[in-house]
Amino acid sequence: MRKNVLKIAYFAIFxxxxxxxxxxxxxxxxxxxxxxxFVALITGVLIGPYYGFCAMALSDFIIAFLVPQGPWSPILTxxxxxxxxxxxxxxxxxxxxxxxxxxxKGNILYNLMIILSGIAAFAVCSQLxxxxxLVLP
Numbered sequence: 001m002r003k004n005v006l007k008i009a010y011f012a013i014f015x016x017x018x019x020x021x022x023x024x025x026x027x028x029x030x031x032x033x034x035x036x037x038f039v040a041l042i043t044g045v046l047i048g049p050y051y052g053f054c055a056m057a058l059s060d061f062i063i064a065f066l067v068p069q070g071p072w073s074p075i076l077t078x079x080x081x082x083x084x085x086x087x088x089x090x091x092x093x094x095x096x097x098x099x100x101x102x103x104x105k106g107n108i109l110y111n112l113m114i115i116l117s118g119i120a121a122f123a124v125c126s127q128l129x130x131x132x133x134l135v136l137p
Contacts, residue, residue, distance in 0.1 A: 011051050014043040018059030018080075023067055036060070040080050041118040044088025052084030079129035083121045090117035 044052035064072035
């Protein structure tokens, strides 16, 4: 019971943090700096892939109506949610089976795998899906 209440509290906190970082993201004519991908990575790692996906999708959906910065694109919402889902599923389900060693070498490998999972999730979701969403009408 206590674990579920704690996950729901973390869920609400990460939705609020995702909304805040979505507002703080800057969009200039030359480039776009999005801080939401970093929050999505942390959310997926800390509260799991399913809660992370829902938190990031909900924060993007809320911001689309509170602070509209153009038309809402469900592909961008899916991209933010999938970053949290992929990074959370890699860290919570794939890596624990690979790092059974509890020494310092195992911990370094674990941290390296977390960083690589974040890079892979960002590359697939943010670059592929976000660029596809920006090209589609």
